Amino acid sequence: MVVFLVLLCLPFIFYLLKPKFRKMLSSGVCTSKVQLHGKVVIVTGANTGIGKETAKDLAQRGARVYLACRDVQKGELVAKEIQATTGNNQVLVRKLDLADTKSIRAFAKDFLAEEKHLHILINNAGVMMCPYSKTADGFEMHIGVNHLGHFLLTYLLLEKLKESTPSRIVNVSSLAHHLGRIHFHNLQGEKFYSAGLAYCHSKLANILFTQELARRLKGSGVTTYSVHPGTVDSNLTRHSSFMKWMWQLFFLFIKTPKQGAQTSLYCALTEGLESLSGSHFSDCHLAWVSSQGRNETIARRLWDVSCDLLGLPLDW
Ligand SMILES: *[C@@H]1O[C@H](CO)[C@@H](O)[C@H](O)[C@H]1NC(C)=O
Ligand SMILES: *[C@@H]1O[C@H](CO)[C@@H](O)[C@H](O)[C@H]1NC(C)=O
Ligand SMILES: *[C@@H]1O[C@H](CO)[C@@H](O)[C@H](O)[C@H]1NC(C)=O
16 A cells, blocks of 8 residues: 555656756756857757757857758747847848758858858757658758758868868767668668658768768868767657656656757867867767767768769768
């Protein structure tokens, strides 16, 4: 009887202790005091969640922040909100649809004409578990947006980053990369497709690229990092408050978007991180990468295949 009562009370005890758990389990906080006056930053997918919180923090530090969003109207609302809370007027919205190479090229062209420098690029945008679909250029959506879209964007902006050293590129990947595999004969899900796995594959591709890019950028003053933001309280459960309650009750380790932004900020800002270029971070600490994620042969081949798909020179 007593045991039964205790069991019954357990959820409530958990519920009461949740803020404590949350704090404990999301220990990673970016404590850098770096100010960014005169610095220029791009955050992709900045109109919601982690991207928005990342942009807000960078604006708070005085940077000129470009919110690169697919939905410009929504982006403008977010920009206003960030301007109001940070007092920084230099929060700008630009159209960027990573599922369309034309849009990526147009974004880059305008940015390069507009700005002399780019100090921080945060490749944050991503799609997750969408049903099989294709980008404007015919790439499978996950690999197309999460990997190839950011690959092209990074390529187009790299000269500017090199001219603005010390500069940094941060790629938001995921713990999910552990389940990812690069199947070169099925890169676009032509032969078999699972929405969940396609996400994992694309996140593994992010990690491989961070490493390959770091190797290529050695000595250039541009450094690159990939991060796992944590499991973030997204809008998955928005349609049911009961589900939301259950979700929060049982997934005590779930982070708020603000907590989810901490590792991206850590990699973008922390002084002295340069020697760890190419590394993967989680909770503001170095993190373990799957064996495929450390394989240089696969990273090289994926680089070549990606250049091929996008019509880019192999050596950049
Ligand atoms: C979640 O969904 C609600 C209702 O649709 C919306 O008001 C809110 O802004 C969304 N939050 C995020 C982080 O997208
Ligand atoms: C980020 O990921 C994209 C897509 O995988 C890749 O093209 C780019 O080189 C990566 N950049 C960094 C800094 O890791
Ligand atoms: C890297 O991957 C290739 C191809 O899958 C494999 O043959 C090779 O053994 C791997 N190398 C390491 C160091 O794991």
